Amino acid sequence: MYEYYAPTRILIGNGVSGKLQEALAFLRETYSSVYVAASKTLWENGALGAFRDTLEDLGADVHFNIYSVNGPSVKEVLELYRDMEAVEADIAIGVGGGRLLDAVKLAAAIYASGGVGEAELSRRELELEESIPVILVPTTFSGAETSRLAYIVVPSTGAKLSVESHTLYPRIVLGDPSLSSTLPPRTAAAQIIALLAASIEAYVSLSTTWFARIFAREAVRLVARNLYPLLQGGGTNVMEALHAASTLTGLALSHSSPTLLTAMAMTLNSLYHIPYGEAAAVLLPAWLTVIRGAREQDLGSLAWFAQIGLSSSNLIKWVSAAIYAAQLPRRLRDLGVDMEGLRGMALIVWNDMRGFVENNPVPMGVEDIIEVYKAAY
Numbered sequence: 001m002y003e004y005y006a007p008t009r010i011l012i013g014n015g016v017s018g019k020l021q022e023a024l025a026f027l028r029e030t031y032s033s034v035y036v037a038a039s040k041t042l043w044e045n046g047a048l049g050a051f052r053d054t055l056e057d058l059g060a061d062v063h064f065n066i067y068s069v070n071g072p073s074v075k076e077v078l079e080l081y082r083d084m085e086a087v088e089a090d091i092a093i094g095v096g097g098g099r100l101l102d103a104v105k106l107a108a109a110i111y112a113s114g115g116v117g118e119a120e121l122s123r124r125e126l127e128l129e130e131s132i133p134v135i136l137v138p139t140t141f142s143g144a145e146t147s148r149l150a151y152i153v154v155p156s157t158g159a160k161l162s163v164e165s166h167t168l169y170p171r172i173v174l175g176d177p178s179l180s181s182t183l184p185p186r187t188a189a190a191q192i193i194a195l196l197a198a199s200i201e202a203y204v205s206l207s208t209t210w211f212a213r214i215f216a217r218e219a220v221r222l223v224a225r226n227l228y229p230l231l232q233g234g235g236t237n238v239m240e241a242l243h244a245a246s247t248l249t250g251l252a253l254s255h256s257s258p259t260l261l262t263a264m265a266m267t268l269n270s271l272y273h274i275p276y277g278e279a280a281a282v283l284l285p286a287w288l289t290v291i292r293g294a295r296e297q298d299l300g301s302l303a304w305f306a307q308i309g310l311s312s313s314n315l316i317k318w319v320s321a322a323i324y325a326a327q328l329p330r331r332l333r334d335l336g337v338d339m340e341g342l343r344g345m346a347l348i349v350w351n352d353m354r355g356f357v358e359n360n361p362v363p364m365g366v367e368d369i370i371e372v373y374k375a376a377y
Contacts, residue, residue, distance in 0.1 A: 224308055
């Protein structure tokens with residue numbers, strides 16, 4: 001049996017963030033209290049001016065909030081939930097990067113499902129039965145906009161944990177390249193490499209499905225075709241293609257599951273505050289080398305589909321060359337990671353993200369995880 005979930009409607013194109021009225025009309029419902037959570041960075045650089053103008057024409061009470069989300073942490077998610085509750089929101093709109101989108105869709109589901117306390121959320125003791133309608137407007141490339149996964153950081157351990165539920169799907173996604181135009185080139189490149197890593201994970205994970213593989217291989221093809229044009233300045237067509245790759249990656253992960261690579265990169269992100277894209281880029285070649293023996297045919301198929309070769313070696317070489325061309329860090333030591341901290345990170349991966357480890361195509365224990373970190377050091 002195959003089971004398929006996805007957002008109700010996905011729009012990708014320059015200027016689609018201005019189609020909020022059309023999006024709300026598509027939902028065929030009337031809303032009186034619209035809660036909007038927007039990225040502080042976008043607000044400061046002026047990118048939200050035109051988008052905010054469209055909110056004034058919605059014919060409802062619009063509650064516009066600016067957030068700087070850093071995890072998102074348990075407290076940040078609960079802050080958004082309480083803000084929604086305070087204005088009795090009947091629809092939520094998130095505009096920003098993957099961390100903010102995770103916080104919005106999780107907070108909306110918590111709000112509609114009756115609320116939760118800090119201790120319960122930290123332990124992921126959630127009963128998410130429904131959500132108010134959510135519209136997500138991604139401004140980075142994370143896949144969060146179409147995924148039924150959300151991530152939270154637990155302050156007591158520093159671990160980044162996943163919450164998975166069909167209630168986390170948004171109703172509408174508006175992927176607008178014009179809102180991503182202010183991304184620094186290195187940041188954008190790191191996020192695209194992370195998309196590539198996540199798509200490969202979805203393809204080779206032990207929990208992969210037929211749907212996941214369809215979405216993942218097309219995402220890999222789009223990344224391979226558009227990464228170098230992005231590094232050379234991009235353009236509307238390139239940015240639209242990469243927004244499509246982000247959308248497909250989220251869908252792929254929703255019908256598969258992340259693996260060891262995500263767990264290791266998230267641990268780096270939460271403990272050392274390394275941007276997730278850079279953490280994934282540093283670890284990706286080492287992880288691919290570990291799994292290539294068990295997934296030679298799969299990795300070769302992805303290389304062929306992306307038109308970069310016929311084998312896992314071709315894929316690994318292309319990935320390494322792309323990371324170099326993007327001028328991203330290639331060793332953990334370049335990111336300020338201490339060799340003495342590798343075991344501690346491996347233990348967090350093993351103890352707090354065991355599910356991702358168990359989805360890895362090659363069985364891994366704590367010592368094996370340490371060796372992957374060492375290979376990337």
